[in-house]
Amino acid sequence: MTLVLSREDAERIAAEGRLGYPHEACGFLLGEWSADAKRVRQVRPAENARTDSPQNRYLIPPEAFLHAEKEARERSLEIVGFYHSHPDVEARPSAFDRDHAWAGYSYVIVSVRGGVARETRSWELRPDRSAFEEETLSIVGGPATESAGSASEGKTPLGNPSLGGKS
Secondary structure (H helix, E strand, C coil): CCEEHHHHHHHHHHHHHHHCCCCCCCEECCCCCCCCCEEEEEEEEEECCCCCCCCCCCCCCHHHHHHHHHHHCCCCCCCEEEEEEEEEECCCCCCCHHHHHCCCEECCCCCCEECCEEEEEEEEEECCCCCCCEEEEECHHHHCCCEECCCCCCEECCCCHHHHHCC
16 A cells, blocks of 8 residues: 655654654544555644653544544545654654554654654554554655655655755
8 A cells, every 4th residue: 555645744744753852743644545545635733642651652632533533524534544753763663553553544653863854654554463564655746756665665754954854
């Protein structure tokens, strides 16, 4: 499966990760499903309600989920996934992420090291919950369209100055 994300939304996710640093930032991906892709139409930040370890865990409160679901429905969209940042570690799901994820949704992770967004990757949990599979992340719009995210294609760096990150 491919996750299609606008450059503007990819930059917003990276900015949210930088703003939340050294804690995990998180939010919703609202969009549409098709046979071969999920298309994100809106990124909706959420508060990380985790109080015990916000530097390496996130928690989206149920009421935030309900509000995002309502907003998506009003716009004829659906929640197609979630995003969160990984402060000072790579953009790869942890065992904790796997234990708390739902199959079928996209999970975009942005690695933020020292306050700088370094890479963004997208993952989907296998139906048997055994592991995440990296999915193709297609970033469209802006100066250049790029595809990244699958193991064979590499990663999407959203931390360089031309993409809105810090240098």
